[in-house]
Amino acid sequence: MAVVLTNQGFVASEALHYPYQERGLQFGDGIYEVIRVYQGRPYLMTEHLDRLYRSAEAIKLTIPFDKEHLRQQLLALINENRLTEDGLIYLQITRGSAKRLHLFPDCEPNFFAYTDKLARPLEQIKTGIKAITKQDIRWHYCYIKSLNLLPNVLAKQEAFEQGAFDAILHRDQIVTESTAANVFIVKDDVIITHPATERILHGCVRNRLILLAKLNEIPVVEAYYSVSDLLEANEVFLTSSGIEVLPVVEIDGKKIGTGKVGVMTKSLQDLYQRDAGLK
Amino acid sequence: MAVVLTNQGFVASEALHYPYQERGLQFGDGIYEVIRVYQGRPYLMTEHLDRLYRSAEAIKLTIPFDKEHLRQQLLALINENRLTEDGLIYLQITRGSAKRLHLFPDCEPNFFAYTDKLARPLEQIKTGIKAITKQDIRWHYCYIKSLNLLPNVLAKQEAFEQGAFDAILHRDQIVTESTAANVFIVKDDVIITHPATERILHGCVRNRLILLAKLNEIPVVEAYYSVSDLLEANEVFLTSSGIEVLPVVEIDGKKIGTGKVGVMTKSLQDLYQRDAGLK
Numbered sequence A, B: 001m002a003v004v005l006t007n008q009g010f011v012a013s014e015a016l017h018y019p020y021q022e023r024g025l026q027f028g029d030g031i032y033e034v035i036r037v038y039q040g041r042p043y044l045m046t047e048h049l050d051r052l053y054r055s056a057e058a059i060k061l062t063i064p065f066d067k068e069h070l071r072q073q074l075l076a077l078i079n080e081n082r083l084t085e086d087g088l089i090y091l092q093i094t095r096g097s098a099k100r101l102h103l104f105p106d107c108e109p110n111f112f113a114y115t116d117k118l119a120r121p122l123e124q125i126k127t128g129i130k131a132i133t134k135q136d137i138r139w140h141y142c143y144i145k146s147l148n149l150l151p152n153v154l155a156k157q158e159a160f161e162q163g164a165f166d167a168i169l170h171r172d173q174i175v176t177e178s179t180a181a182n183v184f185i186v187k188d189d190v191i192i193t194h195p196a197t198e199r200i201l202h203g204c205v206r207n208r209l210i211l212l213a214k215l216n217e218i219p220v221v222e223a224y225y226s227v228s229d230l231l232e233a234n235e236v237f238l239t240s241s242g243i244e245v246l247p248v249v250e251i252d253g254k255k256i257g258t259g260k261v262g263v264m265t266k267s268l269q270d271l272y273q274r275d276a277g278l279k
Helices: A023-027 A045-058 A067-080 A122-127 A150-161 A202-216 A227-232 A263-275 B023-027 B045-058 B067-080 B122-127 B150-161 B204-216 B227-232 B263-275
Strands: A002-005 A009-012 A017-019 A030-038 A087-094 A110-117 A127-137 A166-171 A174-178 A182-186 A190-193 A221-222 A235-240 A244-251 B002-008 B009-012 B016-018 B030-038 B085-096 B110-117 B131-135 B166-171 B174-180 B180-186 B191-192 B220-222 B236-238 B243-253
Touching: A002 A067, A009 A067, A023 A087, A023 B023, A023 B150, A030 A182, A030 B045, A045 A067, A045 A087, A045 A202, A067 A087, A067 A110, A067 A174, A087 B030, A122 A244, A127 A150, A150 B023, A166 A244, A174 A182, A174 A227, A182 A202, A182 A227, A202 A235, A202 A244, A227 B023, A244 A263, A244 B085, B002 B067, B002 B180, B009 B067, B023 B085, B030 B236, B045 B067, B045 B085, B045 B110, B045 B204, B067 B085, B067 B110, B122 B243, B131 B236, B150 B166, B150 B204, B166 B243, B174 B180, B174 B227, B180 B204, B180 B227, B191 B204, B204 B220, B204 B236, B204 B243, B204 B263, B236 B263, B243 B263
Parallel strands: A127 A166, A127 A244, A190 A221, B131 B166, B131 B243, B191 B220
Antiparallel strands: A002 A009, A002 A110, A017 B016, A030 A087, A087 A110, A166 A174, A182 A190, A182 A235, A235 A244, B002 B009, B002 B110, B030 B085, B085 B110, B166 B174, B180 B191, B180 B236, B236 B243
16 A cells, blocks of 8 residues: 655555645645656656755745655655656645635644656657647746646646647747746757746756756757747757656647657757666 | 535534645645625625636636535535624635646545634724735736635735735736735725736625725726825725725835825725625
8 A cells, every 4th residue: 555755754645634724725835846756766856855945945934854854755755655667756845734814824834745656658758749839827936836736737738628738838929838847949959948037947857958968068048939939940849857858749730840859859868868767 | 513514515624634636735726715704694695606606617617516506505504603703604616636637637526615703803994004015926817716825825924024914916016906805096086996807806895895886976997007006095995805995004114195094995994884784
């Protein structure tokens, strides 16, 4: 039976419930992370935990344990659940359980983390996916990995209903990110992605890939680009912990480049897979 | 012992828990309402229930019971809890309990409603409150009364830490609303408030007060106004189900008008109180 890690240690997953007066449930007053696990080994764990503590600070939430303790506990969670395949760790922390009032309550945060199996999307990585574009209607602090995900949910669902895998978001024509991934374009052998401002999540895979590209002397620019730049790009791809480096071969019904996975995208997939110990 | 209304009927409040895999808890994927109760009688209940169903439609959530059934159940809840004083009904509905994925799950929504006592803020209604101004960083669909309330929580907390009651929000200097109330200004005997666009909640008390003013030949304009209009106004007040018609006598350390509750605000408080059966 699966166990979940909480403030109170490991509990059976069926036993973990929260009262209806809970800040996550009533305000989305909390933050989260999703860490990729390959063959039982977490990937970019340090980067995810650093971001968790940054998100916490941004919403003035004090995590009641230190990063190294959390890391050890998450490794123990993988062991407890005998996760030896490809999977993920999901963790979240809210401001706690208290009578509903906007002002911060005087209570302990609620923390939980679980593991799950998650196969690599090999077919999509190989052949690419379709996307649509949509206005980015989210709040201004998208760099905080908060539980306020309703606009992301609605955009992802709309993409699905239109036969696409994801929605690529733009603020007044400037491409920001997708519903749960960062977006890169390739134009004349240069890789371009939105700068790490408050308007996008500073993705762990995004940052890693930029580093890997630079180490391999592939030109990367963090710069604003428009929806028309996106549609006219030679290649487009998404990055996230779940989908790795995922080619986008069609957007709004229009083929990107040749409509096939591009050379640059394949090179970056190769760099990613080597870095993650996948080849 | 207090009872809470749920999809499964009335349950003891201590017994109501939700699993950690819940759409409200992980995505804020739900909507809510707060209905004012005076001496055991709900005020503007029809308006609140109409808005609940509008919010549900906006996030593509199907409420699994009709409005009239819900109304009867909420009245029964007041009786069950023997709420004969001033109070409130809080109700929310999420997309349900399911394994975490952005796409809509195939499950029943989770609904609950509870009652609580809530005294009228008589002292603040009489003497007014202080506010600060802050950039409105929320998402674009503030007309949906969603559970994505983190920016509201953060702004309310910041106001509190600065010794103020609330934060009045503006998008690039255009005043929208406060963290949990609509904002009105009075300028040369005309009442002005932000139009009912997607950027603000269409407050039940807001709408009622506009109606009451018009019935009494008090000029009301729904129009955009700036932070400097706000600071230079003769009077400023907030409206919501909890705070009624609440005068704002100081903003960002600057006195509004004479720094006392204005004549127009008092007239509107009188109209509100008569309408709500309070005098």
